Amino acid sequence: MTRRIAICAPSTPFTRDDAARVSALAEAEFPQLELDFHEQCFASEGHFAGPDGLRLGAFLECANDPTFDAVWFARGGYGANRIAMDALARLAPEAYDKQYLGYSDGGNLLAALYRAGIGRQVHAPMPSDIRRTGGEAAVRRTLGWLAGSREGLEPSLTDGRPAAAFNLMTLAMLCGTPLMPDLSDHVVMVEEVAEYHYAVDRLLFHVTHCLAPVGIAGLRLGRVSDVPENDRPFGSAPEAMAQHWCARTGIAFLGSAEIGHVIDNRIVPFGLA
């Protein structure tokens, strides 16, 4: 049976050329999937893929359409937090029987949906990953998951504990807001891109202090990539920072996670895999 995947852009715009490449890859390798890029993916206003109302409307059309099996976020960037609260209030029963897939800024919507118990939320590579060198492998991983394969799952998920995966900055900004889900007893995986090492340490300070009282099962650190060069080296690596703040806050540091803004970014369904 064909599975229909709606694609919209809650954050920043995508391009028709890249959409065509993703569609071609899906057609060639996953004939059981039908990708439907919403026209809103290509809208642009300032930073965003169209104004808040347009992005919200497109997400709702995708989520509330019973003929779609999944909603896939085209790209991150910034902006999903601006529509997530309004979206929750307007989701129809059809939105519950769906998967929602993406990462990075898309984590705002995944978080809000997970908190509300609407559908299944999946940290997964996005259409925009087609732009990376070798990015077809990342896109293929999500398409494979949508086609029923479990090969792309983050390897540590076999431990039987509920999990969630976030961009570190996205999670830091979610903490304390009405979009933040209950992550108690969860293994929380975080990854970061294009932030200075001192900013990563600062984010880990914030996130560990906010998560410690919640009682998470532990923290795993994904890739910290494309770190800009500062005027001087920070003096410790991201893993040491994570260990430091986990120790300070009494969170179990569980090691690494295969997630990140890289082509090896693996799939992490929220909750139990």
Added chain:
Amino acid sequence: MTRRIAICAPSTPFTRDDAARVSALAEAEFPQLELDFHEQCFASEGHFAGPDGLRLGAFLECANDPTFDAVWFARGGYGANRIAMDALARLAPEAYDKQYLGYSDGGNLLAALYRAGIGRQVHAPMPSDIRRTGGEAAVRRTLGWLAGSREGLEPSLTDGRPAAAFNLMTLAMLCGTPLMPDLSDHVVMVEEVAEYHYAVDRLLFHVTHCLAPVGIAGLRLGRVSDVPENDRPFGSAPEAMAQHWCARTGIAFLGSAEIGHVIDNRIVPFGLA
């Protein structure tokens, strides 16, 4: 009577040349003040002005010394959050009868001290402001305040409400941590430097959602300076962002504040001025 001011560096290192310029300015114009730069100001390890233990020790020496009337942070950057909790536990009675002055990353210590009710916390220009063009005016403002002048106060403070001032990123990272003071009924002023507009919007999303349940008196927006150029314009200015998020969260937006990483940065004593 001479007022003795201890200067230490809880975050990043200062230089002897700049310290000499600040000392010369103080000697020439404020003979009633005696500045004492702690040797730790010039220490350096990786990103920081020495390791956590050294920065903590220097701060405690300054704060616990009864011969000092005030502790002034030499410079921001990043790092005060790494020592603030440990500092609180080791402050002696002598630390209570003092002013603590600084801003930017120094806001971490101001917040922790304000929460603990230890001394008087003052958002104020730092010795490092001597490096700005015309920075003597900023440094002179803090020296004037320490000498007893109220001329440098942020103008809106005449409204009789308690206030606090923070760098927006610093405040965002404090929210939800044990360093965060109770800001209920306070006018909260925020400023930012060297962050993309989308990041400022994201920080305002976070901070307004975290502060709204607290019941603050309102938000004032200081200068958002040195905004890096993005690949495309964001589409709205920082004041519009602040208005947007205040409206969304039910916080009163009270207009501008004369604070920021600029030479016009004014003085904001925490609580009632």
